Amino acid sequence: MQTFLRDATQFLPLLLQGVKFTLIVALGSLALSTVLGLVWALMRVSGIGWLGTIAKVIVNTLRGIPILVQLFYIYFVLPEFGIALTALQAAIIGLGVAYSAYQSENFRAGIEAIDHGQVEAAQSIGMGWGLTMRRVILPQAIRLVLPPYGNIMVMMLKDSSQASTITVAELTLQGTLIASSTFKNMTVYSLVALLYLAMCLPLMGFVSWLERRFGKGTRR
Amino acid sequence: MSAPMIEIAGVTKSFGAFPVLKGITASVDKGEVVCLIGPSGSGKSTILRCINGLESYDGGAITIDGARVEHDKPSIIGIRTAMAMVFQRFNLFPHRTALENVVEGPIFVKKEPRAEAMERGRDLLARVGLADKVDAYPGQLSGGQMQRVAIARALAMQPKAILFDEPTSALDPELVGEVLQVMKSLADDGMTMLVVTHEMGFAREVADRVLFLDGGVIVEQGPARDVLGAPSHPRTQDFLRRVLRPI
Ligand SMILES: Nc1ncnc2c1ncn2[C@@H]1O[C@H](COP(=O)(O)OP(=O)(O)OP(=O)(O)O)[C@@H](O)[C@H]1O
Numbered sequence: 527m528q529t530f531l532r533d534a535t536q537f538l539p540l541l542l543q544g545v546k547f548t549l550i551v552a553l554g555s556l557a558l559s560t561v562l563g564l565v566w567a568l569m570r571v572s573g574i575g576w577l578g579t580i581a582k583v584i585v586n587t588l589r590g591i592p593i594l595v596q597l598f599y600i601y602f603v604l605p606e607f608g609i610a611l612t613a614l615q616a617a618i619i620g621l622g623v624a625y626s627a628y629q630s631e632n633f634r635a636g637i638e639a640i641d642h643g644q645v646e647a648a649q650s651i652g653m654g655w656g657l658t659m660r661r662v663i664l665p666q667a668i669r670l671v672l673p674p675y676g677n678i679m680v681m682m683l684k685d686s687s688q689a690s691t692i693t694v695a696e697l698t699l700q701g702t703l704i705a706s707s708t709f710k711n712m713t714v715y716s717l718v719a720l721l722y723l724a725m726c727l728p729l730m731g732f733v734s735w736l737e738r739r740f741g742k743g744t745r746r
Numbered sequence: 747m748s749a750p751m752i753e754i755a756g757v758t759k760s761f762g763a764f765p766v767l768k769g770i771t772a773s774v775d776k777g778e779v780v781c782l783i784g785p786s787g788s789g790k791s792t793i794l795r796c797i798n799g800l801e802s803y804d805g806g807a808i809t810i811d812g813a814r815v816e817h818d819k820p821s822i823i824g825i826r827t828a829m830a831m832v833f834q835r836f837n838l839f840p841h842r843t844a845l846e847n848v849v850e851g852p853i854f855v856k857k858e859p860r861a862e863a864m865e866r867g868r869d870l871l872a873r874v875g876l877a878d879k880v881d882a883y884p885g886q887l888s889g890g891q892m893q894r895v896a897i898a899r900a901l902a903m904q905p906k907a908i909l910f911d912e913p914t915s916a917l918d919p920e921l922v923g924e925v926l927q928v929m930k931s932l933a934d935d936g937m938t939m940l941v942v943t944h945e946m947g948f949a950r951e952v953a954d955r956v957l958f959l960d961g962g963v964i965v966e967q968g969p970a971r972d973v974l975g976a977p978s979h980p981r982t983q984d985f986l987r988r989v990l991r992p993i
């Protein structure tokens with residue numbers, strides 16, 4: 527135990543360095559996936575056939591390719607087309623794009639769950655599509671969308687570890703590097719696991735609060 | 747004689763291969779109250795929905811104060827602003843208070859100054875007897891109160907006419923009266939109204955004319971007293987008998 531604590535205090539600064547990048551990757555890709563997901567979802571519910579089809583093809587393509595492969599594609603293949611990204615940029619874009627598919631499905635489900643009478647009421651007072659979405663549908667859909675959104679946040683935080691495969695020095699990669707140079711696998715990976723837990727547990731608490739606050743049964 | 751407020755000329759409409767409106771010709775003059783009655787599935791809601799462009803129609807023409815209704819043209823926005831609709835299931839915005847429901851259209855569609863719209867909104871809620879419910883959410887209101895908010899929301903658009911689609915059918919019987927009372931006062935003030943209803947008492951008392959719709963055609967129309975009191979068509983007679991004496 528004594529050695530564990532001594533090693534831990536020695537490794538912790540490096541691991542916290544990794545935590546910083548984990549958070550950057552997770553937050554960056556969360557923001558990107560949210561924006562893109564909303565775009566795909568709005569295309570799906572636009573009522574314009576070809577727009578909806580494009581969004582559907584994009585979402586299904588993204589869902590059908592492993593996140594790891596998408597990361598490799600962006601980091602290793604895009605440079606061949608003259609698009610060179612830093613590892614951090616590639617990680618944020620890769621995870622953001624990959625997760626936009628799941629965000630989109632969540633948003634679309636939320637939007638489509640709103641009673642069609644709401645759309646008709648909005649139209650009947652002269653609202654166009656944009657105003658109907660902004661003032662009537664989205665403010666109601668957000669209540670349905672938030673709890674699953676929180677779960678997606680937890681998954682993205684954990685999946686940010688995949689950025690380690692394209693050399694982003696986030697928590698998992700920092701851990702791996704320390705472990706392979708010190709051979710203190712148990713200490714290092716226990717710390718890594720604890721640090722992930724420390725980030726996820728508050729987030730999970732937040733999710734269950736969202737579920738209690740906005741979950742089913744409290745609508746209207 | 748000025749042109750009618752709502753003019754429906756030979757309108758046809760099918761859902762797939764199923765014809766719902768088979769050539770409807772009718773009109774509502776300015777300041778007139780017209781009740782549209784008929785059995786379930788006869789196409790009453792469809793007519794109202796075509797009039798404000800919630801639904802397309804296949805043949806014929808609908809004009810509102812001279813402007814042709816085409817549900818997929820930008821002009822439909824202007825037509826809808828001039829033509830309010832009150833729904834059977836109220837369709838209030840549940841995330842907004844009574845007052846916010848009422849001022850939503852004036853502020854965000856008609857771009858009226860906020861303070862002005864709010865003041866008029868309060869007046870309208872007072873007019874439908876809900877001065878004390880200004881800050882209530884729809885979930886905190888009874889059906890009758892919700893429908894009165896919906897009527898205030900329609901009035902806030904300062905429409906040339908209001909379409910009502912069975913405004914009291916979703917209400918508990920003891921709440922029907924308060925809504926009909928508000929509608930009657932609108933009629934007395936000269937509002938142009940087209941009302942789909944099963945409330946024969948209201949139709950008799952308030953309507954200038956009654957249209958009886960069955961199977962997608964207008965079977966009989968005329969002054970309320972005639973159509974309801976002495977219907978000439980057997981289908982009208984049969985329908986009225988069933989509505990007035992259900993068992
Ligand atoms: N979106 C739709 N798709 C297919 N059929 C429809 C649609 N809307 C209405 N119909 C059909 O059109 C017919 C007329 O419907 P409508 O709602 O206009 O009747 P209604 O007279 O308002 O009846 P109710 O008194 O029950 O409200 C019905 O047979 C209905 O099933």
Ligand SMILES: [Mg+2]
Nearest residue numbers: 790791792912
């Ligand atoms: Mg109907």
